[in-house]
Amino acid sequence: MSPVCTEAPLPMRQRLLDWVHHLEHHLPGQAPLRDFIHHNTLHGFQHLPFAEALRQAKRVTGIHGYWPAEQFRAAFRRGRITWPDLEEALLRHPELAAGEVLAELPHGTVRRLDLYRVALLHDLRPLQASQLAWQRTGRRALSTWQPDLDETVRRQWLAAATGGEAEAVADLWRACLAGLGLTDGTPHPEEQLDDLLDFFVPDAGHGADLDERLFSTLVRGEADTLMDRLLARLGPELTLSGLLAALTGEDLFDDVRPLLLRHVAGYLDHGLAAWPYPDRALGFFAAWRRQAMQDWSFLPEELVNWREEIDSLGDDAVEAIMALLSRLGLPEKQWMAYLERLALRLPGWSGMIMWRHRHPGYAGLSPERVDVLDYLAVSLVLERLYAMRLCSRLWQVEPRLEMLRWYFRSHGAEFLVRWSLFNDPLPEHMAAYAGRLLAQPDDDPPDEAHWYVLARMLRIGRHAAGGRGGHTPHGHAWPLFLLAQHLGVTAQAWRTWNTAQVERVLDALACLDEDRAGLIWLQAYESHYRHQVFNAIVQNQGRGRWARRDRRPAAQLIFCMDEREEGFRRHLEELDPRLETLGAAGFFGVPIHWQGLDDPGYAALCPVVVTPAHRVREEPLAEAEPLHRAHVTRRQYRQLLREQLHQGTRLGLFRPVLWTLLAAPWAVLLLLGKLLAPLTTGGLVVRLRDWFDRSVPTRLTLTAPADAPPATVAQPRIGLTDGEQADRVEGLLRTIGLTDRLAPLVVVMGHGSLSQNNPHLAAYDCGACSGRHGGPNARVFAAMANRPAVREVLRSRGIDIPDDTWFLGAEHNTGSEAITWFDLALLPGSQRDALTRLQAQLAQAQAGSAHERSRRLASAPRQPTPAQALAHVAGRTHDFSQARPELGHVTNAVALIGRRAVVQGLFFDRRMFLISYDPTQDPEGRIAENILLAAGPVGAGISLEYYFSTVDNDRFGCGSKIMHNVTGLLGVMDGAASDLRTGLPKQMIEIHEAMRLLVIVEQTPAVLTRIHARQPAIRELVDNAWITLAAKEPASERLHLFRPGEGWVLWAGPLQPLETVARSADWYSGHDGPLPPVFIAQSAEVECHG
């Protein structure tokens, strides 16, 4: 055993502690489930341009950041991407030199652009030798046209081909081979290997007589080179487990993972485990170590000396890490890289640990501090113990770099065979032979001669015939062959190309690598939809209502900017043109710590980047105190009962029997009800609960005296002073441009979502309220705006709220469409009629919104009436078998910061965030700047999380919900021992269109340029192309697109005429896919109802 590292630990210790902050960038930043907030999945790469960030992320994690090409091709076939879109994108990449002419042919010029077209639309990827054999024999691809050959090209071929299809195709194949200096006579590689096997295997018995000189010069030389290269990857690319997997095919982490997770999950548990993790306060490493030392069955006995190993480490995690890395024999300069790789073995869990590391004292949970280094130390110990077992079993050495190097220096052939088997796709015959060698029992290992025979064959196989410059038929001629077919280049024409031209074609193909092709597809995809959006907005100029308020609206409704409200607002506006709707970030400019009547503590209701300085509590009215006491007692009884039903049926000796007997009949009834009639049962349960709990009328602890101590983030104060309240109210009204002609009723509508059996519930709630419900903010805002003292101050600041204006707080449930109203009892009698009218209209809008949503829900009734649709969506939220209670932010694509008039009267398919902003009141752009700073990151976070979870749902997202298990209430795992799955589940993104957010600001480019220059946060998002920025001139229909590095470009796309429909339903009925914008008829000042 090597001694513990003793050399100058201090600088290294400090470096390790500092390095932890760096590690954060490469781990998922997802919070525990109840605080789930959408954020950029690649947040750690946000300082880089989008394309570069994706390239680097791929290098670190191996995940391709674009939709697979096949998905884009499907979008192309559906017309969601067209060739002009692709052409535009290709021409914008100067490095592709798309205009360059490659060859002049009888039927026209071949430019690089033509070649890119074929490469994008068809799969030209090189093949393996065996795949080519399959293409030849199984699909007859070398004697028939490709099935996806374009019809015009096919006709061109038919006209040109003289000897029929088979002859023409075969001739083309020969021409492609000849162009690379290859011939068609090369036998199938497996046939070659058969010959080799026949030749070599008889030697196997006489290993001692083999040609030693050949062995040492060739096999060993090659093995040494490969081994040096492999060992050099330890740290930057591989951990010890990865290295051993590359040589044995056994991943130690399959064994390490369950052992590690059990403890990490128990340590982080939020209250699910029956027994708390012992000694939490000591830190994870020390607590884990203590358990290890006390528990005789802690680790499997077959691990070598695990007790001594753990005992030798001491309680300090940093010391332990340094000792373990020294024992591994890794140079110090590789340590950080190694630890990062180790953390990335389980990115989800590492990310969660990191999150807790960065949020000490989170939710008052024990332990207060969680340290990433503790966790890495435990991982290192386990990895080492299992590596010791594997290395001693196979090679009788310690897992230490020098030892491994020493062993394989004298076993070069074994190294070569192992390496080839697990890293270099071997032909089946060879792999089977090598596999048989590896499968020999450990007490009777194959002798060196066997390894040698195989190693020699491998060498010869690898260096077998190839064409000029290492070209092969499958790797190089095949792509050329497909390319020529799709371009319509005949064999005769192809033969006229000289070597340099063929090389240029190959270069051009290589130039359009997977990443670049992905980017071009994405840009074309975005551009196609952007043209539709721009086209609609330009033509809507002058159509939208409420560009100016020249009369007082019947009511004004302020919604969250959430794109799900776009549909709801549209339906409402279709019902009554006298209603004005506005949008703002859903905390309505009131960042508070909120404690509802039944909440155990305060929760911050504001964007995550803000920390509130004020607290607001919901309290029972003074006269309702006795009722409140009854409420508290009854609620406690109910919760006790629930706790007993959950825990009492499974823990204890006799209690479970009792509880099971008592509860079983009711449980069966409830189960029947919930499954057969979810809406009825759900409604019944809610009513029963409310009846039992007794609802208590409440008020807010809203106002603090003017001389109250200042409110700070460190010491939040209960209530806001009159001045602070006026600031908040003024702030929001000015932001959304609602400073004149306030309607008699102004509804402030927060939102949230309720559903059953949904670990990702918080992801459906309000992102601007840290993934919680925004109702309390709406209620607080309305209460503040109704206070005469506040209105007094506002009047002095130039905002005159008429005396007959009343603010009402409400909350919209985006799942069931239900609306909850707050403080209705305070509503003045004179407004009651107005509210009744509005509620009737809202009821219709709810049904309309539900109706529109139903078209995209597969299990909703087809062609439902609005009432049926409403019942369906409400039922979904009570249905615990529904993996898709609602569809959340899916399909979000655009954000408009401007007056509603810009897009009012257009159908935007619930794809547009709507943020009210009046540029005529903000010539300097100060308000726009604040909105961009607040809403930009929220919108980008939502959009990018959806983007990444969609492009690779298995790795950026968390895969299907069906296999998820909630762990420790902090995240979900696949099954019982997987990595913590971050990102969005498959059920949330199925119909998402993966594109970056297009942010359109109604402001002049000049003002936006100044904001851009002032704000680094906005520059990071816009210049790095994480979002796309566009400017709509307030006074005209002109739209400008901001191109990073180029500046503003006026949109001058040809205008496409838009259809006009009377109501949204006329446009979407009968369609279940995405729909382009269309005019909703404005003309008839539709008769208002009621």
Add this chain to the structure above:
Amino acid sequence: MVERWIWLVPLLPALAAAWTGVGLLGGWNRGEAGEPATARLASWSVGLALGVLLLIDAQGLLTGATPGSIRLCSWMETSGYRVMISFTLDRLGLAMATLAALLAWLAVRFSIHYLHREAGFQRFFALLNLFIAALLLFLLSGNAVLAFVGWEMMGLTSYLLIGYAVERSTATRHATRVLVTNRLGDAGFTVALLLSFTWLGGSEWTDIRGGFALLDSFQMGILLGGFVLAALVKSAQVPFAAWLGRSLEGPTPSSALFYGALMVHAGVYLLLRLEQVLRHSPVLMVVLMLLGGADRPVWPAGRIGADRCQKRPDQRDANPGGVDVFDLRPGLV
């Protein structure tokens, strides 16, 4: 007379499983388009089985007597050996089968929305139906051989559903571990079956109960020991409890049905079937009580780490079967 239709109860879900499986192979019910038909078939087959059971229950309640043992025909026969197609419709069997069919039907209903758009939708329903058929066959069987058929089919479907996510190697590895552990119990069952043929001349539950008085205590211990081993493994009791933790890799509804509600109680049910016989072996009873009791602290200990709560149609968490084994003794269950 409605009890003459009892053979429909396991057969209907089995036929539904077969039809769905054949459709999957033939390719005519695949994909999202094939979901409604598959779901209807599964729901109706299990629903009808439940209906037949409810009719028999109702008849029993009206007449005040359960049909008891029903022998339909002989399945296989050689000199000295005879296996019947027979069912036991006593209070225990009917109560358990009705409850099982009800929960199974609810699980089917739950799965229809839950598994929507899963690539393995049809495979899941075929396996779920097969499992339900197996469970009902086991619960209603009139003899140990039929019970064993159901028992083995449960084990097989359990294996295939734990490994439902074929693309995840952890799931398939765990499925194999669970299967292998369960073979221990199966071995016990087989030995007991063989011995009951040899020593008692048959495998009808009535034969086993009736013939026991003729055995000496050693023979009784060995024979019963086989059944008890099978029960302990299937119900994940100490010392075989570890497999349960590995089993939670499949889709939620099947995990709930297998490991939260029904299959883990198959072992307990087997012991209840043999309760009259077990009473003759105080030693085994004490062993059972100790093991069942030992199970109580072990479960929380096992879950101290990676704790989990699956979303499940029944409200119980991963099996507290130990309590049932423990409570066998005082006759509480």
